[in-house]
Amino acid sequence: RKEVEQDPGPFNVPEGATVAFNCTYSNSASQSFFWYRQDCRKEPKLLMSVYSSGNEDGRFTAQLNRASQYISLLIRDSKLSDSATYLCVVGGYSGAGSYQLTFGKGTKLSVIP
Amino acid sequence: EAQVTQNPRYLITVTGKKLTVTCSQNMNHEYMSWYRQDPGLGLRQIYYSMNVEVTDKGDVPEGYKVSRKEKRNFPLILESPSPNQTSLYFCASSLSPDSTNYGYTFGSGTRLTVV
Numbered sequence: 001r002k003e004v005e006q007d008p009g010p011f012n013v014p015e016g017a018t019v020a021f022n023c024t025y026s027n028s029a030s031q032s033f034f035w036y037r038q039d040c041r042k043e044p045k046l047l048m049s050v051y052s053s054g055n056e057d058g059r060f061t062a063q064l065n066r067a068s069q070y071i072s073l074l075i076r077d078s079k080l081s082d083s084a085t086y087l088c089v090v091g092g093y094s095g096a097g098s099y100q101l102t103f104g105k106g107t108k109l110s111v112i113p
Numbered sequence: 114e115a116q117v118t119q120n121p122r123y124l125i126t127v128t129g130k131k132l133t134v135t136c137s138q139n140m141n142h143e144y145m146s147w148y149r150q151d152p153g154l155g156l157r158q159i160y161y162s163m164n165v166e167v168t169d170k171g172d173v174p175e176g177y178k179v180s181r182k183e184k185r186n187f188p189l190i191l192e193s194p195s196p197n198q199t200s201l202y203f204c205a206s207s208l209s210p211d212s213t214n215y216g217y218t219f220g221s222g223t224r225l226t227v228v
Contacts, residue, residue, distance in 0.1 A: 031211065036216070043219035044156070046215070046217070087155075101217065103157075
């Protein structure tokens, strides 16, 4: 069974702090990796795709370690507006040949004034 | 505006009364999918569709039906809802299932309560 594991948190951090989320996945054949953000009672929204070379978007940096099957998200200079649940998402083909996204249960972040 | 539209946003119904949750996208996406989200379980795929008239089961299809007669619409049908189908439902679409650059676009969700 494909699994994506995340620390559920909550992470309570002060404004301006740097916070890191980690995620592990069990399917070594996984092909695509994402971080989604979900605000309370709202739909998930793509935050960033994660590439093997690592990628950065402003205050957000995502890294992928295929050998360890590990994905990370680093948020620098946290803002109050960063408060949300962050979903680690992994995509790949199942044994039946269909492509599927597997979602982690999410890590809740609260940024405190 | 590019979007996925779900209706209704909230629905309370009684056990056994057939209902349909609609989903429509205006991005000409081929791939569409339904998920349910429950506390402590994360998002789980119910059904997906690769294109018109092509649908398949996800991880939790029992008690649900779907159809894809047009590219833009992908309704979720509960023929005889039961209380264990009380959940938050999301429809999503994408150019292709393995779209690595753009991910999936989700609808705003439908909160269903079955009493």
